Amino acid sequence: xxxxxxxxxxxxxxxxxxxxxxxxxxxxxxxxxxxxxxxxxxxxxxxxxxxxxxxxxxxxxxxxxxxxxxxxxxxxxxxxxxxxxxxxxxxxxxxxxxxxxxxxxxxxxxxxxxxxxxxxxxxxxxxxxxxxxxxxxxxxxxxxxxxxxxxxxxxxxxxxxxxxxxxxxxxxxxxxxxxxxxxxxxxxxxxxxxxxxxxxxxxxxxxxxxxxx
Amino acid sequence: xxxxxxxxxxxxxxxxxxxxxxxxxxxxxxxxxxxxxxxxxxxxxxxxxxxxxxxxxxxxxxxxxxxxxxxxxxxxxxxxxxxxxxxxxxxxxxxxxxxxxxxxxxxxxxxxxxxxxxxxxxxxxxxxxxxxxxxxxxxxxxxxxxxxxxxxxxxxxxxxxxxxxxxxxxxxxxxxxxxxxxxxxxxxxxxxxxxxxxxxxxxxxxxxxxxxx
Numbered sequence: 469x470x471x472x473x474x475x476x477x478x479x480x481x482x483x484x485x486x487x488x489x490x491x492x493x494x495x496x497x498x499x500x501x502x503x504x505x506x507x508x509x510x511x512x513x514x515x516x517x518x519x520x521x522x523x524x525x526x527x528x529x530x531x532x533x534x535x536x537x538x539x540x541x542x543x544x545x546x547x548x549x550x551x552x553x554x555x556x557x558x559x560x561x562x563x564x565x566x567x568x569x570x571x572x573x574x575x576x577x578x579x580x581x582x583x584x585x586x587x588x589x590x591x592x593x594x595x596x597x598x599x600x601x602x603x604x605x606x607x608x609x610x611x612x613x614x615x616x617x618x619x620x621x622x623x624x625x626x627x628x629x630x631x632x633x634x635x636x637x638x639x640x641x642x643x644x645x646x647x648x649x650x651x652x653x654x655x656x657x658x659x660x661x662x663x664x665x666x667x668x669x670x671x672x673x674x675x676x677x678x679x680x681x
Numbered sequence: 682x683x684x685x686x687x688x689x690x691x692x693x694x695x696x697x698x699x700x701x702x703x704x705x706x707x708x709x710x711x712x713x714x715x716x717x718x719x720x721x722x723x724x725x726x727x728x729x730x731x732x733x734x735x736x737x738x739x740x741x742x743x744x745x746x747x748x749x750x751x752x753x754x755x756x757x758x759x760x761x762x763x764x765x766x767x768x769x770x771x772x773x774x775x776x777x778x779x780x781x782x783x784x785x786x787x788x789x790x791x792x793x794x795x796x797x798x799x800x801x802x803x804x805x806x807x808x809x810x811x812x813x814x815x816x817x818x819x820x821x822x823x824x825x826x827x828x829x830x831x832x833x834x835x836x837x838x839x840x841x842x843x844x845x846x847x848x849x850x851x852x853x854x855x856x857x858x859x860x861x862x863x864x865x866x867x868x869x870x871x872x873x874x875x876x877x878x879x880x881x882x883x884x885x886x887x888x889x890x891x892x893x894x
Contacts, residue, residue, distance in 0.1 A: 492716075496709035496751075500858065503705075503749035524751050531744075531754050536716035538709070538737055541744050541752035645713065 489563025560591030590648030702776030711865035773804030803861030
C-alpha cells in the first residue's frame with residue numbers, strides 16, 4: 469500500500485469491445501489510459517486497491533485478428549461479460565461493416581446502452597452504436613472521414629464534425645484513434661479529476677491532455 | 682490496383698519486439714503507423730503492392746501478456762525472424778528489467794544492431810539497446826522519467842533529455858509511448874516523404890505529425 473487513500477472510490481469494470489479487423493489503436497490507446505491511471509493512483513497513494521479492472525471482449529474469446537494483421541487476445545465473449553460493466557468502450561475499424569451484421573452483438577449493445585453507466589465508441593465504432601439504436605436521437609461524432617456517411621445513414625443522429633469527442637448523456641463518441649485517447653482521458657477526469665488526467669497523459673509524454681472536446 | 686504507382690520502391694520488413702509486461706501502446710502505436718501507411722500508399726496509388734510487412738516478435742511465439750494485462754499474440758520467436766528485417770522496433774515497459782536478463786535476446790539485439798538498416802527503441806526499450814551494447818557511444822533518449830537512470834547506468838551513452846526522439850546513425854530512440862508514434866512517423870517520412878507522414882497522422886486525427894524531434 470502506497471500511503472493512505474484520500475478519496476472514497478468504487479472499483480469499476482471497464483470493458484473494451486474488439487472484433488475482427490478492428491483498429492488495434494482504438495483498443496490499445498484507451499486501454500493504456502485506464503491501465504496507466506490505475507498505476508498512477510496506486511503510486512501516488514490515492515487508492516489502496518485497484519480502481520479499475522478491464523477486459524477485452526469480442527465475438528469470441530481468444531485471438532482476434534485486427535486490421536493491422538496483429539492479433540489481440542479477447543478475454544471473453546461479449547455476452548459472457550456479466551452485468552458488472554461500468555464503462556463499455558467500442559473500437560472502430562474496417563471490420564465494423566461485418567460486425568453490424570452480428571445481430572446478437574447488436575442486441576447486446578442495445579441492452580448495454582440502457583444498462584452501463586457510460587458507453588463510448590472510438591472512431592467508426594460509432595456505427596455500431598448507431599446500428600444498435602444506442603445513438604438514436606443523440607448527438608455524436610466519428611472519424612472525420614466518416615461523419616457525412618454517419619449523418620446520411622442515420623438521419624436521427626445529430627452528427628457533430630470537428631470535435632475530438634462528444635458526450636450526450638451516458639453516450640460518448642470520438643474522432644479517430646487519437647481522439648479516442650482524449651476521450652479515455654476525459655472519462656478519467658470525470659472519475660478522478662483533471663489533475664489525474666493530466667498526470668496520466670504526462671506519463672505518456674509528450675501527449676498533452678486537452679481537457680476539452 | 683489503385684492507379685499507377687509513381688514511386689519506385691522496395692518492400693520492407695518491419696519487426697516489433699514485444700515481451701512480457703511490455704507497454705502495449707509502445708507496440709501498437711508504431712505498428713498502427715506502418716499499417717496505416719501501407720493502406721494510404723495503396724489508396725492514393727503510390728504503390729501497387731504492399732510497401733511494408735510487419736510482424737510481432739517476442740521471446741516466444743504466441744500470447745504475450747503486456748503490462749496492462751491484455752495479451753498480444755507474437756507471430757514468431759525473435760530468433761526465428763530471419764535475416765530480412767529492414768527496421769526493428771523495440772518496445773519498452775515494466776518488463777524491460779526481466780528482458781535484460783535474457784542473454785540470447787541481448788546477443789540477438791547486438792547482432793541486429795549491426796545488421797538491420799534501422800533499429801529503434803520506444804520509451805524504456807532504450808535500456809534493451811543499452812544492455813545489448815547497441816547504444817555504446819551513441820546519442821539516445823528514453824522515457825522522460827528514466828533519462829537520468831539511463832545516463833547513470835550507461836556512462837558511454839550521451840543521453841538527450843526533452844527530445845521526442847533521437848537519431849544517431851542507424852540507431853533511433855524515443856521518449857514515451859506517444860513519442861514512439863512520432864518516431865514511427867519520422868521513419869515513414871524517411872521512406873516516403875513528409876506528405877505521406879502528414880497524411881498518415883491526419884488519418885488518425887487529431888494527431889499532428891510534428892516532423893521534428
